[in-house]
Amino acid sequence: MSETVLSETVAEGVRRITMNRPDRRNALDRASYRALIDALAEAEAASDIRAIVLTGAGGCFTSGNDIKDFAAAGAAIPRVAIDFLEAISTARKPIVAAVEGFAVGIGTTMLLHCDLAFAGRGASFRLPFVTLGLCPEGGSSYLMPLVAGPKKAAELLMLGEAFDAQAALEAGLLNAVTEEGEALGIATRKAAALAALPPESIALTKALLKRGGAAAVAETIATEARHFGERLVSAEAQAAFAAFLGRR
Template structure:
């Protein structure tokens, strides 16, 4: 079974699906490699005008696969491939629309900061549990989340690491709209179709201009966070948190 599925679902629209439903689409190294390949292929395909990102089995993604991450830390591999994915999604030139059902945890939430549009089901659950796991923010979230949510809300979400609902996600600027359970993909596809029908050069230019002011800061923040994240992966706090999680 492929960890990531890629299929044309409408004229000019490719749907990229995180596909580990038995693990709530937890992302391991193979999943990241699949996401990188799928987004890179969509970027290179002139017939693709918009990317629709979602998860299989009623969940977006429960975040990093802790067992896989613990193994990566033990072998010294760290989080490099996850950072590679974040660099790819944050610099994509084509519009990306996310459709969220179920869980959007950790990178499942931070990747939304790099999507152009996002829609969530009313039943979804978001969480940024980096501190809880002895880690630190990633994906440029320590820069982008205060920018869209405000410093106090960003501190609440990133420091406390508590679960929050779709309405809070909308208020924090993580999603455009909250829709009924089971309809997030439908809402996302409708917007992706609209984007795909627009003049592509004008659309790409508009996306570039929207991101231009923060692009350098985002890239620098992703790199800085990545260095600290790699160090934290090997820390006693993170190891203890991982072991406690794996014993559940």
């Protein structure tokens, strides 16, 4: 497994997948996306793995796409990011997210595809797509209104302002807010509890929960991806990227 993503069995039936670029606040570049896809596929295929914990190294979940890699990659980043989102949205085994620190952009939208999610009190969330001259991704324009309501979804996706863990809980992105530093422990215990249950029953329950919206989610991910790719090369996005990189 790539060093940008770590994958290890941490309890009976539980695989932990860790985004591991702490020097970049676990920003996701092309290599990271490919490694995440591979780690998910491996966990899905392993007969002894029944639940997955998704987290980030160094007290940070992920600061989102690596803008430097993103700006230089053209259409390559959206495709590999979409491949990851398709993988996480269609995973058969339960996924439990443990969030500390920053969860920016895809770091927030991927939570919409996790079955359970827990965050430390100090976690910070943001969906800065419009700020970067882009548009929503990961099925968020469909799923966010469902979990947060249309007005809150518009606020989060259009204004792109940062919000805290309590606001994320109220918006339906989390199951609970933990004390700072405790999200991973709680997420691992919940994953172990899931892993101890009858696996076929768990898989069927997850499939039934997702059945009603599965086609709409897949269609929305594809539609958003097309617009996202177009926005990526727009003058607005290129100016936003240049401004962001110039501040670093």
